[in-house]
Amino acid sequence: MAAENSSWGYRRIHGEFALLGGTITPSIMWEILKTEGVDPALCRATVTWxxxxxxxxxxxxxxxxxxxxxxxxxxxxxxxxxxxxxxxxxxxxxxxxxxxxxxxxxxxxxxxxxxxxxxxxxxxxxxxxxxxxxxxxxxxxxxxxxxxxxxxxxxxxxxxxxxxxxxxxxxxxxxxxxxxxxxxxxxxxxxxxxxxxxxxxxxxxxDAAAPQRAQPHPLELDRIDRLALRRQDRLGGLIHEYLYAA
The missing domain is CATH 3.30.420.10 (Ribonuclease H-like superfamily/Ribonuclease H)
Structure with a gap:
């Protein structure tokens, strides 16, 4: 029964009980699966997209x-x-x-x-x-x-x-x-x-990298007030890029 690790397993057990003329409640099904060490949740063995x-x-x-x-x-x-x-x-x-x-x-x-x-x-x-x-x-x-x-x-x-x-x-x-x-x-x-x-x-x-550029080195706190930056505009100023000044 441990191999019955999908909703198909639930339907299989339910169907077998029905063939015997009996009914089975969700709580009884949960006890059966728990006893056999099977997680009762549906889709437990699936991989999401x-x-x-x-x-x-x-x-x-x-x-x-x-x-x-x-x-x-x-x-x-x-x-x-x-x-x-x-x-x-x-x-x-x-x-x-x-x-x-x-x-x-x-x-x-x-x-x-x-x-x-x-x-x-x-x-x-x-x-x-x-x-x-x-x-x-x-x-x-x-x-x-x-x-x-x-x-x-x-x-x-x-x-x-x-x-x-x-x-x-x-x-x-x-x-x-x-x-x-x-x-x-x-x-x-x-x-x-x-x-x-x-x-x-x-x-x-x-992690703050660009697709074709490596992740920048973390800044030291004592250098923040001494950074020399240069702004480069693209598309007439629609996009601004900030780089270290040479």
Whole structure:
């Protein structure tokens, strides 16, 4: 009975008693499981989706489309990917017409960038939604690199929560605070923000490090009033970066 460590075990025991013409109350079931050393809680042997993502973070990439509108009213589609463990963001491109050919080329470019950085061998899974803008061939492209595509459930954005959180950050820190003139301006803004996000912006999940920058050394209290700092503005002062003065 110790092996009956799921809700299936409860149904099995209940069913056997029913076949004998008897009934069993929850309290009696609890006593049976307790005597046999089995935790009576349902889902006791399951692994949550969040636990799975954390345990496999080094091997997971996630990808998503973000929509925005320029001052001319033209709709632009941004394709971006993020690595779960290091939070390294990749802005793969932006276009007004995300054709299947464009998406395939963007994914090819991502794989080449990962290979050049020496991190492609670590990636085993790519999480994405079921958007029709992704071509069917994308699975074969990723499969040739040893990457398995994991589709999120319908209307279940929490299955791709890290990407969704990055999208919110992008909107709050850039898109909602910038008047985008056209596609060229959007690409420039995204390049600047991608650099800021990966090289300067701190992350609590990384203990105040940036995705592509090591955690800074802790400051000594007696040096705080003697720090020499330099401010570097990006995107016309929309983003401020503070560095030690040379």
């Amino acid at each position: 969040a636990d799975l993502l954390r345990s496999q973070a080094e091997a997971i990439l996630a990808i998503d489309f973000i929509e925005t509108v320029t001052l001319t009213g033209a709709r632009q589609y941004i394709l971006a990917a993020i690595h779960h463990a290091r939070r390294r963001a990749h802005v793969l491109g932006t276009t007004a017409h995300p054709t299947h050919a464009w998406v395939r080329q963007a994914v090819h470019n991502l794989l080449m960038d990962l290979e050049d950085a020496g991190s492609l061998a670590r990636i085993r899974f790519l999480i994405r939604d079921r958007d029709a803008k992704y071509p069917a061939l994308i699975g074969e492209i990723l499969g040739s690199a040893g990457i398995t595509t994991v589709l999120t459930g319908v209307r279940m954005p929490r299955m791709n929560a890290i990407t969704e959180r990055w999208v919110k950050t992008l909107r709050v820190e850039l898109l909602d605070r910038t008047l985008i003139w056209n596609e060229t301006h959007l690409r420039h803004a995204l390049r600047e923000y991608e650099r800021h996000y990966n090289l300067h912006r701190t992350h609590r999940s990384l």
